[in-house]
Amino acid sequence: MSGAEPRARQPARRVSGPARAALVALALTAPAAVQAAEAPEVAQACLSCHGEALAEGAPPIAGHSSNYIQLQLVFFRSGRRKNEIMQGVAEGLSDNDIRALGKYFASLPVPDVKPPADTQADLTRAGEAAAARHRCAACHGDAYLGIQAAPRVARLPEAYLAKALTDYRANTRPSSGGAAMTEVAGSLSDDDIKALAHYLAVLP
Numbered sequence: 001m002s003g004a005e006p007r008a009r010q011p012a013r014r015v016s017g018p019a020r021a022a023l024v025a026l027a028l029t030a031p032a033a034v035q036a037a038e039a040p041e042v043a044q045a046c047l048s049c050h051g052e053a054l055a056e057g058a059p060p061i062a063g064h065s066s067n068y069i070q071l072q073l074v075f076f077r078s079g080r081r082k083n084e085i086m087q088g089v090a091e092g093l094s095d096n097d098i099r100a101l102g103k104y105f106a107s108l109p110v111p112d113v114k115p116p117a118d119t120q121a122d123l124t125r126a127g128e129a130a131a132a133r134h135r136c137a138a139c140h141g142d143a144y145l146g147i148q149a150a151p152r153v154a155r156l157p158e159a160y161l162a163k164a165l166t167d168y169r170a171n172t173r174p175s176s177g178g179a180a181m182t183e184v185a186g187s188l189s190d191d192d193i194k195a196l197a198h199y200l201a202v203l204p
């Protein structure tokens with residue numbers, strides 16, 4: 001058709017409700033002309049903590065599976081996964097928002113994080129031994145990059161990893177995959193958690 005209007009980019013904030021959700025879905029499924037998928041408007045609020053610079057306590061979320069991200073947001077929203085900040089964030093998200101956020105962050109590349117220099121080789125060895133004992137790699141993969149429901153855990157921030165394991169052990173965080181992590185973490189000692197968090201954080 002000649003004289004067709006250029007496909008104007010509607011600012012998403014002028015469109016509301018189902019139309020907006022449809023636009024977001026379109027943006028996500030259209031073949032990307034540029035490398036990164038366009039962020040749904042609702043993702044802007046996440047970047048201050050989960051962007052290139054991480055806020056204290058916040059893990060990177062780019063490159064996790066869409067299912068994993070959506071599940072965690074649903075857990076936060078229902079209060080089954082406890083964290084004041086994220087429960088507050090998730091409270092305001094609709095199911096459509098959660099789907100769009102899952103797709104968007106899953107479409108981003110896994111951050112290319114250089115592991116911090118390992119100054120505690122003994123702790124690393126203890127972590128490696130604990131990981132072998134508890135067969136962590138059987139679910140998370142030999143390089144800990146994640147398989148299916150089990151997410152990537154390699155090179156996440158050490159304090160975040162320790163907190164995650166402590167939360168599973170205390171049952172303040174639910175686990176998908178047939179309660180896989182609740183079961184595994186139940187038998188971890190404080191020393192195991194410290195060593196495992198260190199080992200995974202400094203994986204080359």
Ligand code: HEC
Pocket residue numbers: 042043045046047048049050055056057058059060061068069072073082083085086089101163
């Ligand atoms: C003010 C900072 C802040 C903002 C804004 C924020 N988050 Fe978070 N987020 C956190 C923190 C802190 C955690 C770790 C919670 C914990 O320890 O359980 C977290 C955890 C998560 C997790 C779990 C990650 C994992 O590996 O299990 C997901 C998914 C997530 N946030 C998604 C989002 C999304 C999507 C948004 C925007 C809608 C958002 N967050 C906005 C701070 C923030």
Ligand code: HEC
Pocket residue numbers: 059071130131134135136137138139140149150151152153156161164165174175176177180181184196
């Ligand atoms: C039987 C399979 C299985 C085993 C064994 C297992 N995991 Fe997991 N792990 C999972 C699944 C599934 C999840 C996602 C659970 C959820 O929905 O929160 C997970 C989540 C995690 C998380 C949370 C990551 C994040 O971003 O918040 C950490 C950390 C973790 N596992 C570490 C370990 C360690 C360390 C071991 C060994 C001690 C281990 N896992 C053994 C299946 C497993």
